[in-house]
Amino acid sequence: MATLVLATRQESAAARLKDAATVAVVALLLGIPMIGLTTVDQGGALRVATRWPALAAFVAACFCGRLLLRYVIDRLRQRRRTREHADTATPNENTAANPWLNRLGWGALAFALLLPVAFSDNRYVVDTATTVLIYVMLGWGLNVVVGLAGLLDLGYVAFYAVGAYTYALLSTQFGWGFWQALPVAGGVTASFGILLGWPTLRLRGDYLAIVTLGFGEIIRIVLVNWTEMSGGPNGITSIPRPSFFGLPFKPPGDAPTFAAAFGLEFSPSHRVIFLYYLILLLALLTNLFVSRMRQLPIGRAWEAMREDEIACKAMGINARNVKLSAFAIGAMLGGFAGVFFAARQGFISPESFTFNESAIILAIVVLGGMGSQLGVVLASLVLVLLPELGRDFAEYRMLLFGAAMILIMIWKPGGILAHREPTLRYLSGSAAR
């Protein structure tokens, strides 16, 4: 009943009173048998007794409650309407908000640079920040595929896995270093991206999502079962950690070490901090690369493909190349993150590359706001830190996680930062850098 009345729109005080009166009448009708009349056991015989004061209180409560509810709903609705009105009235309002967003971005960067200094004695914080940055990087990579090109990819973790295993195999079998393996792994994952992209060129939306989901599972199952190559479920152990330009992070020994070369006391936290700065560098390069690509013809073609593929073809754009390049570049960035992951963990197994990871990365992109670089950072913070903070109430972690996602989707259906910045402007004279 309440929902039925809720759906109609009441504005004036008189209308609200009338609405509340209707509710009160219904409450009265319902209340007479349920509250107003009751049975009393009088010496073995049942007698009907009346409770009119209780009924009156019930009806009054319904009346007042309804009035209050109506008032609150109307206020909220009005606020939303004025906000929407303000949005449409001043389309430049978005551009006015940009300096603020820019400042937020620079602030986040400064914080990221200073974090290991501030928490140099707290390994847990730096470790968690490293995890956040891995997800930021993965989010930026997937943003190319999902946010810019509009190709829903549910198997992104496959590229992460391919990158990680490529580095693990190259380093353990052939003794390759981190920096040597990085570009090769990028190339390998990009080819895997094309491998996935080629057969799915004609698919869109849900169908594409299913195929990419399957692709992610295929990679994982191959890794589990191809024991000779990947070590099967046992994974690959003792993957060499990255060194500081050839100086390993080890206790002092015969060979020169990082601590000895810089005259520092050896501390295991050196490597943690180094890894943190390494992923920060990789993530920043990714960001620079993706934001630059967005302003290039290929990036604009990705976005145009997301908006309307048929119109793209009519403009002479080769949809196949555009889609494959999005898949390849997105995959390559995921592969880089995978290489870092393998180098940081020193041990990888198919366990780390389940569908859950794909879902989290996709959630980061969607919650952050499709195509928004800063949004990905904020969403990774939320999605990685929430489960961490929730460790104390372990069973409720996922509940908390789910509730947070639902709340974000209610408040910001387009993602935390849904604003799209044009890649070039007429009024600023020439193309944006």
Place this chain on the structure above:
Amino acid sequence: MSAATPLLRVDRLTMRFGGLLAIDDLSLDVAARQITGVIGPNGAGKTTFFNCLTGFYKPTIGSVRMHHPRHGVLRLEELASHQVARRAQVVRTFQNIRLFPQMTVLENLIVAQHNALQHASRFSLAGLFGLPGYRRAEAAAMGKAIGWLTRLGLIDKADTPAGALPYGMQRRIEIARALCVDPLLLCLDEPAAGLNPRESAELNELLKRLSRDDGIAILLIEHDMSVVMNVSDHICVLNYGRKIAEGPPLAIQRDPNVIKAYLGEEDADEQLPPETTP
């Protein structure tokens, strides 16, 4: 190009969807620098004809030959849709506007110049490092886009997302975007649909100028007779996928077959007294 060789020659084009014959044995010449109107009742196969021309459908039978000044004769029915726009420079617009709604008007027009820019960006490497060659190409693309926007009176809206603009303006943006592809033949699918009389009059002017001043051949599907009869040099009338008449506008207006197709037979439509049909 001599007047004898048309820009585009459609020869015995047939398009069959299962049991439905959408286009039946259609032959048509489209002259360079002229406006050719294609009219016909709803469902006559006009848009299907466009889809066959521009590579979105593969015709069941027949050929579409384009006499391209640089590439010689191109068989459009064998090209993929993006090649039709890129190589043959036959560019179309859509009956239901297909812009890139979240991108700004200017971006829409820059995307239309993708191939030139992508070539200049050398697999995005020159673009990534902002090399001078790419920067020049980008400035040229901006210049062309701004030129068309100014001519079509859209320059104030250059930085507005295309989807946020009114319908009539979106129609013009779609034409401006198609013009940025440097068309030799521009195929417009109902460009006047949803326009008010003033906007239709402006469209008439624009189409005439494009064909006369810029030498762009135009193939025009349109229901708005004030547009078609005004601007067309030549009109082709389709009904149930067949060409039922062809000729200059005045002759088409008097053609009994056309009147029958549009208004029905006399006994089928009692409202029309016989004397109104000249």
